[in-house]
């Protein structure tokens with residue numbers, strides 16, 4: 001059984017993430033979306049909220065599991081016996097950071113492969129940071145996030 005891990009902050013999941021998850025679910029038998037615990041970065045959503053939102057947004061995909069992990073990604077990849085780390089690549093600007101992470105992960109574990117998938121063009125400019133910024137200033141984010149996330153963001157920001 002081929003398993004991919006899709007790690008990230010997902011604070012919150014947006015349509016670009018979901019696009020990548022949907023593409024991956026056609027390529028792997030099992031896709032684990034893994035929310036990374038980061039004690040240094042206070043997010044808008046708690047870990048449990050992020051996991052819950054991803055579960056709801058990916059409910060239509062039976063081979064997708066949602067978890068969280070703490071510590072090094074390479075250790076978690078070994079623990080769940082994944083074959084690949086999956087990351088979305090939106091633009092050239094993502095490349096340097098992604099290249100650095102992929103090579104660091106490979107130097108920590110030579111057997112680890114990172115695979116990049118591109119979301120569709122309409123989702124290419126999305127990021128959680130920019131979606132939160134638009135919502136904070138009262139902008140409409142319904143086009144950019146799953147409906148459950150739209151509601152959750154509105155509730156968080158008391159809109």
Ligand code: PNS
Nearest residue numbers: 007008009010036071072073074101104
């Ligand atoms: O969505 P993000 O914030 O770009 O995701 C970054 C993430 C969570 C994939 C990365 O920070 C990570 O893998 N964190 C786990 C700790 C780790 O293994 N760090 C070394 C990776 S180079």
